[in-house]
Amino acid sequence: MIKKFFHAVMACGLIALVMSCEDQKFNNINVDVDKVELDHLTPDMIKVRDYVPEYAVVAHRGSTFWTPEETEAAYRWAREIGADYLECDMQVSKDGVVLALHDDNLKRTTNIENVFGETIPYEIRKAYYQKIGYSEAEAEALVKEDAKNFVPNLPAYYTYEELMMLDAGTWFNETSIEQARPSFASQHQYISTLEDLVAYSKGKMLERDAQGKRVFTMGQKTGEKIKSLSGTADVIKYTFGYVDDPEDTGNRPGIYIEFKEPWLNPTGFEEMVYKELDRLGMNIITQPEPESNPFYVNGKVNTGNTNGKVILQTFSLESLVRVAEHFEGKVPMCFLLWKGTGATDITYDDPLGYASFINLGVKYKAHFIGPCIAGAPNNYPELNQPWQDYLIHKAGMKNHPYTFDTYDQMAKYFGQYNFGVEIDGKYRAPYLDALFTNHSDMSINYMITQGWRKSPASETLVDAKVVLERLGY
């Protein structure tokens, strides 16, 4: 009997030997990336994905390095430097104007503390209400109601008329001493609107009066309301003046617009943007471009005349879902990733966690993943390692990392610093398909010199300061 028992033990040992053929003794990312379950873009989604040119240069907020961000100066410069996309963040004023504005607090990029302080601009607001059609008594009551709910410095609590009183240029000269230019202060830089951004992308600039103030008219209240953080308000139609930019050299970049978190914006914000794009002729669902339109014509950017002229983007999980509902994956869409513990952040960036966010993107009809990259000066968390780029592509998506500031970053993610080494031949440089950059000039120059940007795109190296001077800054 003992003999039989030991035979049984031997049998168990043999089974163990067979089972030991497995390859994983510890969690190895290079193995795990092929084990995680990934969803894949459908052929229809891939078609929309390919509306966007390879290695597109996205001018992050126009430029945060050379110019005050998201202003006329920033976007004109980005267009003339040859960026493929002008990037902005979207918020909404109290009266329904879609803004191109990043911060949810106006203190950093405007002089609001000197203009309005921390109180509601009482008389200005009262006059505004009268201008849009309320009696004096009604205007008085409305301002009092606004004052009760007022939170200073948040864009959603100010009308666009009030926001136009803020100077969005001078702060830059005070914080970026070496890039400061007197004209950023003397030529009033306004908080931009989405309409402004579209105009800049089409070779326009603001129409200004003799005093240098932008030309616009305000409509009357129509009964259409908007509900946001600041309460319910009338939607007011502004008519802005634009003129042909004499310094326009023919680049027609697209726009890359970000839905900020829904709690900052009005209910139905995504639908509002859908309609605004329609009004501005930028909604390819209702007004598609001929599919034969090229991305470049005679060395000039032509993305703005293709079906890739608008790319949507968001960090927000909620916006991701809502954009999918309204745009149905028919407009290129990027799901941005940030590592952290915040409401919209990826917290666990191992292959399982990373794949779960990619799958969320696929499920809610995003075509691109936009991961943050490491490196000075921002020192963002790293979410664009080669295996992460691999997972993005394995799902059929493309990779739009952010934000490039240095040559080192360009060289790292384009694979120049790999010296030809690629793990198992699996991870192939470049680890990106387009890029957000604060230095479009540096990024374009790098891509030209390294052979990533070829004809019919421009192969001419440009100097950022020369462009600024040509534009009058």
Next chain:
Amino acid sequence: MKKYILFPVVLVALVLSSNMVKAQAEDVANPLLQYINKDKGIRFTAGARLFADVAYYHSEYTPMKSGAALTDARIRTSLTYGPLYFYADFDFSKGTFKQKNIFVRYNFHESAYGIHSVKAGYFNEPSSMSLNASLYNYHFISRAAPAMALSAGRGLGITYKYYDATFFADQGLFAENKYNDQISGFQGVSLSGRWLYKPLNNEFITLHVGASFRYSRINTGEVVNNVFKTNVELESNMQTYVDGTTEFLNAQVPWAKNTITVGPEVLVVTSNMFLRGEYIYKRLYKKRNDEALFENQLGGVWSWTTLASWQAGNPIRSSKFQGAYVEMGYLLCGEGYGYDDEYGLLRGSNERGDLEIVARYSYTDLNDINKGDFFLIGKQVFYPGGVVADYPAVSTSIGGGRLHAATIGVNYTFNQYVKVMGEYQYSNLKNVYFPLDKNFHQLQMRLMVSF
């Protein structure tokens, strides 16, 4: 020399009472090292035991660490002095000292009405059949996962026990923390009991049916931002000790305040076969200081503005978990299985040449997930109703994992002091934190020495 060592212990025993030599909780009936003085009714034992395990694991994604380990290394001592019985043992396996049992028991006179005893100290609460059996005599390398996850182990307390040929009743009162070293709060308390009825109990067969019940009041916790917070962790290993990880079956239950555990059980044993099983249900009721938590978050533009809105965004409910196991064995050769009336348990196979085959199925469900909830592993967050939002209401779901495990094994007894065991186990896991870890295979063997 022995008398000098025994003296202080005997003194303690004398203070408590007198009477007869009866019963022991040792793994083996006749420890090698013992001193017996029949005239004075004294019996002293000292012993030790050692478990050496070797295991090989195969998992699909998250590796388990195959290898060998000293999973149990204890020294123990006992003293019987008349009706008093003192027992203590300590574990040194894995290089750390762990307090195991230390208690005193007083046995009342044996009579036609059965045997009564009172026990005080640190020992197993009278709850699960599985946890109350000595691992040396358990017939499987590990206890069943549902018992480890859901039943109470040792506690500092006092019990009263009665048993005879037909009934068994063991119940008592226990404290929450044996060293009173909780971060904040005073100790909680638990009431535990196990009651059995034996409709058949003779030399050929024993059948017992019964149930355990435990109520516990949790009072220990920690203070965070001036809010007192309790937490209960339910966990089990994968029915193995070489890699004793509890990450696959692990439920954190915040704000738990009162818990109820119910466990019906059955055991049938004949000379060459046994079958036993338990079902364990646990419910945890919670208590939270909503007002304080609400007030703590006030003061910003993004604050919840009313208590009702805060509560809607941070709902709370009781949690429930369950598990069950069935274990069976067949003695291929040996003198026969036995039943221990004193503990209401199957005896170990301690006769030379005992060879048995055993099988177990266990089911442990630490998932208490609301229907429709979506789990995003990149954030490790549940989204109620499957609605993906930036600030979803906090889900009340708990994903502790659900494990089905089937085990077969062979055990051989060289003599009462030395045994070997071998097992194969297949496990199926469903745990949202380990979505790619579904199937586990494990082979393990154990050498047990106790003397």
